[in-house]
Amino acid sequence: MRALCLLLGGWAPSARCQHASSGVISGRQLKILTQAGYRLSCIMATRTTSNGDSRYTNATKVPKSILKKTYSVNGPEKKAISEMQQTIIKAIKGTRIKLDVNQAYTERNFITPIRAMTEYGLKLQDLEGLKKTLRRSPISDNPPITVFLRRDVETKALEVYGSREALERAQQQQIEEIERLRDEENLTSKKVLKEFYKAEKRNVEKKQRELILKGSGKVVHTAVIINAANCLFKTVAWLYSGSHSMFAEAVHSFADTLNQLILAFGIRKSLQQANPNHPYGYHNMRYVSSLISGVGIFFFGAGLAWYHGVMGLLYPEAVQSLYWAFIILGGSLLTEGGTLYVAFREIRSGARNENVSMLDYIVRSRDPSVNVVLLEDIAAVLGVSIAASCMGLTHIYENPLFDAVGSLLIGGILTSVASFIVYTNTTALVGRSIPFEQVQKINRELESDVMIRAIYDVKATDMGNQVVRYKAEVDFDGRELTRSYIDTLDLEMMLQEVQGFTTIEELDAFMLKHGESIIDLLGAQVDRIERKLKERHPDVRHVDLEVL
Secondary structure (H helix, E strand, C coil), rough: CCCCCCCCEECCCCCCCCCCCCCCCCCCHHHHHHEEEECCCCEEEEEECCCCCCCCCCCCCCCCHCCCEEECCCCCHHHHHHHHCCCCEEEECCCEEECCCCCCCCCCCCHHHHHHHHHCCCCHHHCCCCCEECCCCCCCCCCCEEEEEHHHHHHHHHHHHCCHHHHHHHHHHHHHHHHHHHHCCCCHHHHHHHHHHHHHHHHHHHHHHHHCCCCHHHHHHHHHHHHHHHHHHHHHHHHHCCCCHHHHHHHHHHHHHHHHHHHHHHHHHHHCCEECCCCCCCHHHHHHHHHHHHHHHHHHHHHHHHHHHHHHHHHHCCCCCCCCHHHHHHHHHHHHHHHHHHHHHHHHHHHHHHHHHHHHHHHHCHHHHHHHHHHCCCHHHHHHHHHHHHHHHHHCCCCCHHHHHHHHHHHHHHHHHHHHHHHHHHHHCCCCCCCCHHHHHHHHHHCCCCCEEEEEEEEEEEEECEEEEEEEEECCCCCHHHHHHHCCCCCCCHHHHCCCCCCCHHHHHHHHHHHHHHHHHHHHHHHHHHHHHHCCCCCCEEEEEECC
C-alpha cells in the first residue's frame, strides 16, 4: 500500500475518515496507524471502483504533488494498511488556532539582570550560564542592554531554591524587605546596583560638585557668604544704635542667609540622580526650596520688620549715635550691590541662552534659585537705601517715628518679594506648560517626519531645572514603516523563498519573522525621532511617544 499523511503542526483539522467498502476503519487499524506516526485528520478514499475508474468516495481529488509523497511501513502496520485496499490518506484543510490576546503568555518575555536578581533572589554568577539576548536600551543613546528569557530565569531560580514553595517564600521575603526599606530610600535594588554603578557614582558626584560651584550655585553660595557677613555687622550696628530700621535690616539679612542656605540645599538635591522612588529625578527641589524661602521671607523677615515698626510707632524711643550704623549700611550697600550684579548677570545669560526676555525669564521662574537671590538683593538694596534715608531723617529732625516708618517700608518690600516668589514657584510646582510657540515648533518638527501622519494629546511640561517632559499620542504611517523595512531586504531572494512554500506552516513562520522585525523597526524609529528631538531641543530630556 502507498499512503500519504500531511502533518500540519499547529493546526487542528476537522475531518472524517471513510473507507470505500466498509465506510469505516476499525479501531485496531486506527491505533496501528497512529503508532506508525500518522495523524488521522483525514478522508479515506478508494482508488478503484466497479468500472475501473479512478475516483474518490466522498473526497476531492488529491493533488499530484501530494500523491508523489509516499510512506513505507513494515510489520503489523503494513498488514493493517494492506487491508484497506489501496487507501490514500489525505489531509484536508482545517481551522488554524487563533491567538487569544486575553490569555496570559510569558514564554517569550525578557527580563533584565537587575530584575532577575531582585525578583528571583538570584546572584550574578547564577545568570552566567543562561542564554543572553541583546535588545535596544529604553534610554536613548545608550548601548544595547542584556536580557534573559523569563522562563530560563524562573527555571534557574527553581534549581537554586529547590522547589516553587521555597522560591515563593524567598520572593515574599524580598518584597517585605523592599517595603521596609522603601521609605528610607535604601531599596534592595540599590544593593544590587551598587556593584554595577560604583565608578559611575563617583563620576556623577564629581559632576554635581562642578555644577554646584558654577551658574546658579555660584550665585547662591556667594550670596550666603555676603549676607551672613552683613547680618553680623547690622546686628552689631543695631545693638549700638537701637535703630528700628537697622533692626529690620539685620533681620532682613539673617532671613536672606537662612533662605539662601535652603536654596543651596535645593540646588544640591535637584542634581541627585533618579531612583525607583523618583524616576524623573529631583528637578523640582529648586522650586520647593525657593517656595520655602519665600514663605520664610514673608513670616520671618517681613513679619519681624512689621512688628518692630509698629512697636516703634506705639513706643517711640530716642535713637543713639548713628555714625557706625551709616558706615555699615554703606558697606552693606556695596556688598548687596555686588551680589545683585552677579545674579543679574546670571539671569541675563540664561535669558539669552533661551532666547527670551529677562522679564519672561524671571516671571516664568526659569531658574528659581537665582530669581530668589536677585529679588532678595533688589529688596536689600532698596531696604538699605530706605533705612539710611529714614535714619538720616530721624537724625536731622530728632524724631524716631521716621525710623519706625522705615522699618514698616522695609517690611512692605519684603512682603512684596515673598508674595512674588511664592506665586511663581507654586505655579511651577503645580505643573506648567512650556511656551506655546515652543510647543508648536516641536509639533511641526514631529509632523514633518516621514514616519508620522499626525500627533494628538500633546503635553509639554516644564519640570524645573531647565528640564522639559514632552508626551504625545503618535499616529505612525504603517505603509512608510513597511517601506523602510523592505528597503533593507533582498526582494528577489524573498520572492524565491515565498515561491518555494508548500505548506501553511512555512508561510506562518515567514510572516511571524518579518512581523517581529517590523515591530523592532518601529521601536528603532521611535528612538530615532526622540533622539532627533532632544538634539534640536536640549531642554527636552524626557520624551514619551505613545503609538496610536
